[in-house]
Amino acid sequence: MNRKQERSPLVPVPSGFLMREEDVDKTPVLEIRHLGVDFGGLVAVEDFNMALGRTEIAGLIGPNGAGKTTVFNLLTNEIEPTRGIIMIDGYDTRGRKPHEICRMGVARTFQNIRLFRNMTVLENVKIGLHNEMKYSIGEAVLRLPRYWDNESISDMRALELLSFFNMQDMAGWKAGSLPYGAQRRLEIVRALATNPSLLLLDEPAAGMNPSETVELMNNIRRIRDEFSIAILLIEHDMNLVMGVCDGIVVLNYGKIIAKGSPEDIMSDPVVIEAYLGKADQ
Amino acid sequence: MRENRKSFFGRTILNTCLCLAFFLIVEYMIGAKILNRYYTNILNLVLIYVIAAVSLNLTCGYLGQLPLGHAGFMSIGAYTAAIITTRFSIPDLGPISGEAVLFLLATIAGGILAMVAGIVIGLPALRLKGDYLAIITLAFGEIIRVLVQNIKITGGAMGMGGIGRYTGFGWGFFWTIMVVAFTFLLVNSRHGRAIKSVREDEIAAESVGINLTYYKIVAFAGAAFFAGVSGSLFAHHICYLEPGNFGYNMSIEMLVMVVLGGLGSISGSIISATVLTIVPEVLQTFASWKMIIYSLLLVVVMIFKPSGLMGDYELSAARLVRKVFRKKEETPKLPENYTEGEETDE
Amino acid sequence: MNLINHLINGIHVGSIYALVALGYNMVYGIVKLINFAHGDIIMAGAYVAFFALDAGMPTVVAVAASVAFCVVLGVIIEKVAYRPLRKSAKISLLITAIGISLLLENAAQKMFSATPRLFPKIIEGGFYIGERHISMTTVVTIIVSAVLMAGLTLFVKTTNAGKAMRAVSEDTEAAQLMGINVDKTISMTFAIGSGLAAIAAVLYCCSYPQVYPTMGALFGIKAFVAAVLGGIGSIPGAVVGGLMIGIAEALTKGYLSSMWADAIVFSFLIITLLLRPAGILGKKVVEKV
Numbered sequence: 001m002n003r004k005q006e007r008s009p010l011v012p013v014p015s016g017f018l019m020r021e022e023d024v025d026k027t028p029v030l031e032i033r034h035l036g037v038d039f040g041g042l043v044a045v046e047d048f049n050m051a052l053g054r055t056e057i058a059g060l061i062g063p064n065g066a067g068k069t070t071v072f073n074l075l076t077n078e079i080e081p082t083r084g085i086i087m088i089d090g091y092d093t094r095g096r097k098p099h100e101i102c103r104m105g106v107a108r109t110f111q112n113i114r115l116f117r118n119m120t121v122l123e124n125v126k127i128g129l130h131n132e133m134k135y136s137i138g139e140a141v142l143r144l145p146r147y148w149d150n151e152s153i154s155d156m157r158a159l160e161l162l163s164f165f166n167m168q169d170m171a172g173w174k175a176g177s178l179p180y181g182a183q184r185r186l187e188i189v190r191a192l193a194t195n196p197s198l199l200l201l202d203e204p205a206a207g208m209n210p211s212e213t214v215e216l217m218n219n220i221r222r223i224r225d226e227f228s229i230a231i232l233l234i235e236h237d238m239n240l241v242m243g244v245c246d247g248i249v250v251l252n253y254g255k256i257i258a259k260g261s262p263e264d265i266m267s268d269p270v271v272i273e274a275y276l277g278k279a280d281q
Numbered sequence: 282m283r284e285n286r287k288s289f290f291g292r293t294i295l296n297t298c299l300c301l302a303f304f305l306i307v308e309y310m311i312g313a314k315i316l317n318r319y320y321t322n323i324l325n326l327v328l329i330y331v332i333a334a335v336s337l338n339l340t341c342g343y344l345g346q347l348p349l350g351h352a353g354f355m356s357i358g359a360y361t362a363a364i365i366t367t368r369f370s371i372p373d374l375g376p377i378s379g380e381a382v383l384f385l386l387a388t389i390a391g392g393i394l395a396m397v398a399g400i401v402i403g404l405p406a407l408r409l410k411g412d413y414l415a416i417i418t419l420a421f422g423e424i425i426r427v428l429v430q431n432i433k434i435t436g437g438a439m440g441m442g443g444i445g446r447y448t449g450f451g452w453g454f455f456w457t458i459m460v461v462a463f464t465f466l467l468v469n470s471r472h473g474r475a476i477k478s479v480r481e482d483e484i485a486a487e488s489v490g491i492n493l494t495y496y497k498i499v500a501f502a503g504a505a506f507f508a509g510v511s512g513s514l515f516a517h518h519i520c521y522l523e524p525g526n527f528g529y530n531m532s533i534e535m536l537v538m539v540v541l542g543g544l545g546s547i548s549g550s551i552i553s554a555t556v557l558t559i560v561p562e563v564l565q566t567f568a569s570w571k572m573i574i575y576s577l578l579l580v581v582v583m584i585f586k587p588s589g590l591m592g593d594y595e596l597s598a599a600r601l602v603r604k605v606f607r608k609k610e611e612t613p614k615l616p617e618n619y620t621e622g623e624e625t626d627e
Numbered sequence: 628m629n630l631i632n633h634l635i636n637g638i639h640v641g642s643i644y645a646l647v648a649l650g651y652n653m654v655y656g657i658v659k660l661i662n663f664a665h666g667d668i669i670m671a672g673a674y675v676a677f678f679a680l681d682a683g684m685p686t687v688v689a690v691a692a693s694v695a696f697c698v699v700l701g702v703i704i705e706k707v708a709y710r711p712l713r714k715s716a717k718i719s720l721l722i723t724a725i726g727i728s729l730l731l732e733n734a735a736q737k738m739f740s741a742t743p744r745l746f747p748k749i750i751e752g753g754f755y756i757g758e759r760h761i762s763m764t765t766v767v768t769i770i771v772s773a774v775l776m777a778g779l780t781l782f783v784k785t786t787n788a789g790k791a792m793r794a795v796s797e798d799t800e801a802a803q804l805m806g807i808n809v810d811k812t813i814s815m816t817f818a819i820g821s822g823l824a825a826i827a828a829v830l831y832c833c834s835y836p837q838v839y840p841t842m843g844a845l846f847g848i849k850a851f852v853a854a855v856l857g858g859i860g861s862i863p864g865a866v867v868g869g870l871m872i873g874i875a876e877a878l879t880k881g882y883l884s885s886m887w888a889d890a891i892v893f894s895f896l897i898i899t900l901l902l903r904p905a906g907i908l909g910k911k912v913v914e915k916v
Contacts, residue, residue, distance in 0.1 A: 587719040
């Protein structure tokens with residue numbers, strides 16, 4: 001596979017970050033400056049800076065406990081940052097509730113899958129489409145035309161999204177009864193249903209075998225190309241990270257220790273040390 | 282997919298016919314004195330409890346929260362409506378009885394005031410997670426009780442008498458249909474899905490753009506409104522209110538009905554409210570053991586079937602009809618208990 | 628009656644609330660459950676002590692019997708009703724706890740009828756400080772509560788079993804991996820909480836000498852309010868919350884009317900939860916995502 005050629009090179013932009021060539025002239029979908037959070041007295045994340053182009057796939061890696069999921073939780077305001085600014089499409093996210101962040105265009109999946117287990121696959125996706133549908137409670141209870149129009153459109157949209165992962169036949173299943181891999185895919189579909197401009201994937205390959213991981217890699221690229229959105233992912237599987245990401249950020253003890261293209265990261269002595277310990281040990 | 286316009290109208294017509302048939306039969310039986318006063322009393326009580334249980338299911342079963350102050354909302358509705366009907370009167374307008382209009386307005390007012398109380402208590406309470414909500418609603422119920430005991434307009438600890446006996450089968454049935462239809466139609470919409478998603482996983486719901494507070498309040502307010510309505514019907518059924526009527530035990534009785542019937546099953550709530558109201562009325566020996574049996578039921582059901590006996594399964598007249606007509610080779614089962622026709626809306 | 632007297636009364640009742648609040652706090656800390664049955668364990672303890680004293684047993688034996696009974700009751704409730712549900716949805720666990728609470732109340736009603744029994748006076752006398760009369764009951768209540776709370780704090784801070792309790796409430800799974808017997812630790816927590824409840828029951832009956840099936844319900848809930856107010860999961864929090872509720876109640880009864888006392892206590896709860904959901908001494912818990 002000649003992935004290197006597929007990738008567009010990262011070039012510096014005026015704000016000082018690196019970005020894919022085709023994203024250079026556009027507002028970055030995500031810009032984080034000096035982000036930090038304390039838990040009690042403990043500094044969990046410190047001086048976290050990054051920017052993400054509109055169609056970039058970026059990886060957030062680092063040893064266990066480095067604060068990767070915390071960064072995701074900060075991005076969705078699940079945890080409020082102590083310091084720093086997060087901007088989505090150029091808009092500050094401070095003081096917004098997680099559901100407002102979602103409306104700003106950030107969707108996510110979770111490390112431990114969080115589906116609406118007792119609801120059907122279709123319903124799960126339709127909850128993702130909640131804000132795409134426009135009808136009031138009154139219109140719903142009286143079953144006015146807007147209810148039927150919105151519902152039938154969103155049914156079609158949900159099935160279309162499910163068919164992206166070839167899951168349209170499972171629409172009637174209870175989400176909790178899906179096999180593990182399908183649950184992970186459903187979570188992604190549900191996130192895509194919210195029409196995001198940035199998709200956060202928290203360990204999407206966890207628990208997958210190598211062939212499933214390869215499929216996932218292709219799917220991640222397909223998502224980026226077909227929906228033309230940016231993807232930020234946390235992953236431990238280095239084959240996936242190196243294979244699919246345009247840029248990589250390495251986190252250790254809540255701080256960024258390295259940033260750059262997969263090639264740079266792979267040969268960076270600091271990163272190797274963080275993962276494997278010092279050479280003389 | 283699940284319901285398209287055509288099948289929905291078909292089912293609506295079917296259910297309307299069933300409800301109408303049920304209504305006419307019962308009205309005929311009451312008129313012909315087949316159902317004597319004792320039975321109509323029980324019937325009214327059943328409908329009152331059905332309304333309360335179905336509305337509690339909205340917060341308990343669909344929203345997945347545990348409010349322990351349902352009786353508090355009922356008492357707000359009961360006193361509001363009773364105060365209105367005992368103080369005002371509306372003259373008859375031709376064929377329309379002024380009494381009926383007054384009762385309708387009073388009941389709606391009771392519901393609205395309960396709803397307002399629900400929103401006022403819900404706004405702060407719903408920011409808190411599960412068990413705090415239970416305790417804060419319990420505290421709220423107790424505060425209401427103390428208030429009712431200590432203010433003049435409710436008659437204080439002496440109670441409030443002279444309330445007209447307006448609640449009849451017609452009113453009970455009307456409001457039952459209202460609450461069942463409202464709950465069913467709400468739950469099967471984007472708003473209902475949002476409410477259910479809160480029950481399933483708050484963090485995930487938030488992450489796909491569901492406004493948790495808003496939907497908690499919606500469910501809470503809806504439940505409180507119908508609790509108020511059932512309180513009003515209750516007041517005009519027993520005609521005499523005292524603060525002790527709406528205690529913690531009543532909230533718990535509602536909870537048993539919902540839990541037993543199935544968290545998230547409207548027909549489950551209807552069936553269990555019916556059974557749990559009739560059995561202690563008819564079997565006096567049971568009545569003295571009632572609370573012990575209720576408490577054991579709660580524990581046993583939770584341990585062995587946490588979603589309640591019916592889970593989220595709904596009875597459906599339409600499904601029954603379809604079954605009967607499709608499988609002609611089988612001896613078609615007659616709808617065994619016709620009364621359930623009104624209780625099945627899907 | 629004047630302010631000082633009300634305050635002393637408040638501290639007296641408050642220290643009983645604190646003892647009960649400790650039980651709620653420990654159980655909540657470890658299984659994240661409002662043990663609705665806790666108040667009814669107090670009722671059970673009161674009945675046992677009453678019957679023991681009625682049968683002519685010495686006070687110490689009666690108290691011991693009450694403690695022993697409550698410990699066993701608490702542990703059995705946890706084993707039979709709560710343990711099978713430890714992994715299931717929170718709402719199921721809460722409903723079960725409510726069920727158990729109702730069961731205890733109504734079983735007591737069936738067995739002993741709803742008529743209140745008069746609890747014998749076991750602490751008599753009192754003394755004067757200047758003009759002010761202070762009853763022995765007040766002194767004993769405050770001293771016993773203080774000693775028990777100090778002992779419990781020491782136990783939790785220094786002993787292995789206490790450390791295990793803290794570890795389990797911090798992170799059950801990690802504690803298990805570290806070789807702590809979680810089941811045993813939880814049983815022990817229920818045992819200690821219920822034992823404290825029994826002593827609280829006897830102290831309560833010394834000041835309000837009536838034993839009846841629903842005596843624990845409202846008392847328990849108010850103690851829970853004390854626990855929330857002080858900060859759930861914190862031992863000093865329970866003490867602070869208990870004392871505050873006790874004093875607030877005594878002042879309301881003294882200056883307003885006893886009818887409003889419950890409403891005031893519950894308003895306290897609502898205001899606390901609004902302003903500081905974690906309570907006065909509690910720490911904010913961040914849910915793992």
